[in-house]
Amino acid sequence: PAAWWSLAIYGFMGIASFVGLVWRHALADVAARAAAPIGATFAGLCLITGSLWGAPTWGTWWEWDGRLTSMLVLFIIYLGYIALWNAIEDEEKAARLAAILCLVGLINLPIVHFSVVWWSTLHQPASVFRPGGSAIDASMLGPLFTMAFAYMALFAALLFANMRSAINRRRVEAARLRVASVA
Known part of the structure; x- marks a missing residue:
């Protein structure tokens, strides 16, 4: 679910x-x-838990596999986006440049998704949503979808909390500027 939602959240950011x-x-x-x-x-x-799983399964913590590498690139794009917002004081300029970076970064989403199809990698192809039905045992699908829903709920709760905090920060800043202009 962490991988699914990291891709979905970036898609949301792109929109x-x-x-x-x-x-x-x-x-x-x-x-x-x-x-x-x-x-x-x-x-x-996703990268940390994947490495924890990969160590006993593949015998290594990291492999320059197409899926792993493209997921690492997505993580770096996220960090770059956050850093860009924080590096520019003018919010309008920061928003514009961060939006451009985000839109360019959307190129990576199909690369992450289709990397196992395009290249012969350590990762198996799709297991849940694939033609012919899921390759995962039915007893595992319930917990998997429960966790996917929990990740979605967590994302929504954190998103609204972050947005409320950002809006309140802007209101406080606007009030501070009004008071400063009167004085």
Whole structure:
């Protein structure tokens, strides 16, 4: 679920970035920025748990496999997006540049998804959603989908909390500027 949602969250950020860039909707920029640390955490969790699983299974903590490498690239894009937002003081300029970076980074999503099809890698092809039905035993599908739903609920809760915090920060800053201009 961490891998699924790290991809889905980046897709969400791409949509929000597009809306913010094209229609200049400030809430879209807030949503994309608020989602980034959550997606980065899920991507990092995917890489860490994958390494923990890979050590006994493949005999190594890391292999420069297509899926692993493209997932690492996604994690780095997340970190770059967050760093770009934090490096630029002008929020409008930061939002515009971060949106462009996010949209360019969308190129990586199909690479992550199709890497096991395009290249012969250590990872198996799709196990859950594939033609002919799932390759996973039915007894494992329930817990898997339960956790996927839990990740979605966690993402939604954290996203709204982050967005509320960002909006409140902007309100406080606006009030501070009003008071400073009166004085």
